[in-house]
Amino acid sequence: MGYLSARKKMEIELQNEDVENDQLLRAHSHAWNQTYSFIKSMSLECAIQLGIPDTIHKHGQSMKLCKLIAELPIHPTKSHGIHRLMSILTLSGFFTVQEASEEDDDLEEAYMLTNAWKLLVKDNPYGMAPYLLTSLDPVKMKAWHHLSAWFRNDLSTPFETAHGIPIWEYAHHEPNDNQVFNNATKSDSRLISRAVTTECKGAFEGLRSVVDVGGGTGTLAKAIADSFQHLDCTVLDPPHVGTNNLKFVAGDMFEAIPPADGIILKSVLHDWGNEECVKILKNCREAISGDGRRDNKAIAIDMVKMENPKEEEDESLGTQLCFNMLMMLLSNGKERTEKEWAKLFLGAGFKDYKINPVVGLRSLIEVCP
Template identity: 50%
Template sequence: DAMKSAELFKAQAHIFKQVFCFTNGASLKCAVQLGIPDAIDNHGKAMTLSELTDALPINPSKAPHIHRLMRILVTAGFFVEERLGNGKEEKANGYALTPSSRLLLKNKPLSLRASALTMLDPVTVKTWNALSEWFQNEDQTAFETAHGKNMWDFFAEDPGLSKKFNESMASDSQLVTEVLVTKCKFVFEGLTSMVDVGGGTGTVAGAIAKTFPSLRCTVFDLPHVVANLEPTENLDFVAGDMFGKIPPANAIFLKWVLHDWNDEDCVKILKNCKRAIPGKEKGGKVIIVDIIMETEKHDIDEFDYAKMCMDMEMLVLCNSKERTEKELAMLVSEAGFSGYKIFPVLGIRSLIEVYP
C-alpha cells in the first residue's frame, strides 16, 4: 500500500509538472517584459536580488516576490545563481545570464525576444485553448475556431499584430542568417538571381544580398507585408501571391514556408517555384529552410523536443506540420523535381536543396 501511494503521489507530481509547464513560458514572458535579462546585462556582472529589484520598473510592494520568479527561471535554465564575494567575505548569491537569456536581450542582432513574445502572445495562447473544440468541429484551423478567421486574414486586418509577427519572423531569422552567410556560402555561390518567397521584411534576403553583391535578391510577399519597404542596390521587394505566379530567378528561397501549409498547398507552391527557375543543368534550384522530423528515435534530446513542440504549434495555427524526410521527398517528387539534398546545419532546422 505504501508503494502504491508513493506511485500515486509520483503520478500526481508528474501531472502537476506537465499541467504547469506553461508556468515556464509565462514566467519567461514576465521576465522579458520587465527587462530582467537587460538589467543583468547592463549591470555587467551577476546581480544580487536587491540590486535586481531596485533596477526593475515594479511596484515596491511586489519586490518580495521577484525571488520566486527568479527561482523558477533559474530552475528552467534561463538564469544561473553565482556566489558573490571571495575569501572570508560573506556575500549573497547573484543572478547571471545563461546562453538562453542572452538570446532574449533587447536590440541585439541575434535576439529571439520578439519571437518568444509572439509565441506567448494572448492571440497565440487563445488558439491553444481552442484545440479540443477544433478537433470536434468543421473549422480548418484551431486559429479559426479561436478567432473566427484564419491566421493570415487575421494578421492582414491588424497592422499592429502583423508588425509584431513580422518582427518575430525577423528575430527568428537572425541566427539562421548568420550561419547561412558564413557556413553555407556554397549554396548561393554562382547564383545571379534569387527570389525569397514569403521573405517578410527582408532580414535573410538582405543579409544574403549584402554578402553576395553580384546576386540580385527579390523578396516576394503579400502586399501588406512589403508595403513601404525600401529596396537597396541588389535587393527588391515585390508584392504578390505564391499561389499565383512567382517572379523568375536562378533560385527560389523558401524559409519556414512549407511548414505553414498542408501537402496539397505545398505541392502547388513547389510547382510554382519549379516554373520560376531554369533547369538543373543551368543551376536552377529551390533552397528550403525547414525542420526535418526524426523518425524511430528513442533518445529524445532538447532539439527533438523543440521540433515536436513546433510541429504542434503548426497544427494549432495552420493545420499544417513539420515533415519527416520521407514526407518531404513525397512533396518534392509530386511537384516534379528530380531530387534533393539535406544539410542539417541550422539547429532544429535543416537547409535543403531541391533540384528540377
C-alpha cells in the same frame, strides 16, 4: 502451514500495495509537472517585459537581488515576488546563481546571465525576445483553449475556431499584431542569415538570381545580397525599399513566382498542408526552369522531423513535436520527416534533394528539378 501461508500472502499484498502507491505518487508528480510547465514560459515572458535580462546585462557582472529589485520598474509592494521569479528561471537554466562569499556582509546571492538569456537581451542582433513574446501573446494563447473544440468541428484551425477567421486574415486586419509577427520573423531571420551565409555558401554557387518567397521585410534576402554581391535578390511579399541588388515585389506565391535561378522558402512550407505545399513548389519549379540551367534550385529552410532520435536528441525531438502542434493550431501546417518532404518534392515534379542539417533545429534543403 496455513498460518505461514496467510502471513506470506499478506506480506506480498503489502509489498504490492507499496509499489502501487509509489507508482501512483510518481505518476501524480509527473502529471503536476506537465500541468504546470506553462508557468516557466509565462515567467519567462514576465521577466522580458520587466527588462530583467537587459538590467543584468547592462550591470556587466553578477547582480545582487536587492540591486536588481531597485532597478526594476515594479511597485515596492511586489518586490518580494522577484526572488520567486528568479528562482524558477534559474532552475530553467536562464540564470546562474553566484553564492555570496564569506567576506560579503549581507550574504545575498547574485545572478548572472547564461547563454540562453543572452538571446533575450534586446540589443542582441540574434535575440529571440520578439519571437517569444509573439508566441505567448493572448491572441495565440486563446487558440489553445479551443483545441478540443476544433477537434469536434469542421473549421481549418483552432485559431479560426477561437477568432472566427484564419490567422493570415487576422494579421491583415490587425496591423499591430502583424508588426509583432514581423519583428519576430526578423529576429529569427538574423540568426538564420548568419548560418546560411557562413555554413551554406555552396548552396548559392552557380546562381545568378534568387527570389525569397514570403521574405517579409527582407532580413534574410538582404544578408544574402550583402554576402553574395553577384546575386540579384528579390523578395516576394508586400513592397519595401530595396538596395542595389535587392528589390521587393508584391505577389502571391500561390499564383506565380518571379523567374530566378534560385527560390528561397524560409519557414514557409511548414505553414501549409500538403496540397498547398505542392502548389507552391510547382510554382517554384516553373520559376527556375525558364533557362534550363542545371544549377537552378529551390532552397527550403525548415525542420526535418526526427523519426528515430538518439537519446541525446530527445530534447530536440520534443521541440519539433511542439512546433508540429503549433503549426496545426495556427495554420493547418506541419513539421515533416524526410520521407514526407521527399513525397512533396516528387509530387511537385522535382527530381532530387539534399538536406544540410546546419541551421540548428532546422535544415537547409536544396531541391533540384
